[in-house]
Amino acid sequence: MAEPTTFNTEIAVHPRLQHIGLTTGNLEPLLAWYETVLGMQAMHTSEDPTGLRSQGLEVKAVWLSNDEQNHRMAIIEIPGLEPDPERARHHRLQHLAFEYNTVEELLGTYVRLKREAILPVLAVDEGLQTAFYYADPDQNVIEINVNNYGDPFTAIEHMRSSTDFAHRPLGVHVDPGLMVEAREAGANAWQLHKRAWNNEFAPEQPWDPTVLL
Known part of the structure; x- marks a missing residue:
C-alpha cells in the first residue's frame, strides 16, 4: 500500500x-x-x-x-538592448517597492539622494504608507516607502476597512521637502501623515495623472 x-x-x-x-x-x-x-x-x-x-x-x-x-x-x-520611449504605454512591471522602518529613514534618504540630483518622479501619502517613487537609468520605477502606522496588521485593516482608502486609494501628493521641514520642526510620524492627508504638504506643481509611470 x-x-x-x-x-x-x-x-x-x-x-x-x-x-x-x-x-x-x-x-x-x-x-x-x-x-x-x-x-x-x-x-x-x-x-x-x-x-x-x-x-x-x-x-x-x-x-x-x-x-x-x-x-x-x-x-x-545583453548588448544591443535599447530604451523603449513608449514603455509607459506598454504592458510592463510598473514598479518595485522597498520598505523603510521609520519616516526618518525615508526622509533622510530623500535628502541624501537630492544631493546626488536624484529626485522622486512621484511622492504620495497613500494612507497606509508614505511612498516616494524614483526612476532608474533604464526608467524602471522603484518605490521606497514607510508604513504610516508602524505596524503591518494595522495597515492591512486600513486597506480593508478605512473610508480614507476607499475614497482615495492612490492617496494625496506631497512635497518631500516640506515633510522634511515639518519633521525637523518637531512633527512626529503620525502628525506628518495627518497633515499630508490634509494637503498641508501639497507640491507647488500638481502631479499630472496623464503622465504615466
Missing part, C-alpha cells in the same frame, strides 16, 4: 518575494544607481554566465543584495 503523501497539495502556500531580475543594455550606470539609492552591493559578477562567450554571446550578469539574502536583485546585461 502506498504511503499517504506528507506534503500539502490542497492549499496555496504563500512564498516570500526573494529577488527581482532585470535586463539592461547598459550595466554600469544601473549598478551605480542601485548602490546609491538602495545600498545594493555586488555579491557575484559573471562575465560569461551562459558559457557561450566564445561563440559570440556577450552576456554579463551581476547578483546584488542590500540585506541578509544572498541576492535581492539579478541584473543581466
Whole structure:
C-alpha cells in the first residue's frame, strides 16, 4: 500500500518575494544607481554566465543584495538592448517597492539622494504608507516607502476597512521637502501623515495623472 503523501497539495502556500531580475543594455550606470539609492552591493559578477562567450554571446550578469539574502536583485546585461520611449504605454512591471522602518529613514534618504540630483518622479501619502517613487537609468520605477502606522496588521485593516482608502486609494501628493521641514520642526510620524492627508504638504506643481509611470 502506498504511503499517504506528507506534503500539502490542497492549499496555496504563500512564498516570500526573494529577488527581482532585470535586463539592461547598459550595466554600469544601473549598478551605480542601485548602490546609491538602495545600498545594493555586488555579491557575484559573471562575465560569461551562459558559457557561450566564445561563440559570440556577450552576456554579463551581476547578483546584488542590500540585506541578509544572498541576492535581492539579478541584473543581466545583453548588448544591443535599447530604451523603449513608449514603455509607459506598454504592458510592463510598473514598479518595485522597498520598505523603510521609520519616516526618518525615508526622509533622510530623500535628502541624501537630492544631493546626488536624484529626485522622486512621484511622492504620495497613500494612507497606509508614505511612498516616494524614483526612476532608474533604464526608467524602471522603484518605490521606497514607510508604513504610516508602524505596524503591518494595522495597515492591512486600513486597506480593508478605512473610508480614507476607499475614497482615495492612490492617496494625496506631497512635497518631500516640506515633510522634511515639518519633521525637523518637531512633527512626529503620525502628525506628518495627518497633515499630508490634509494637503498641508501639497507640491507647488500638481502631479499630472496623464503622465504615466
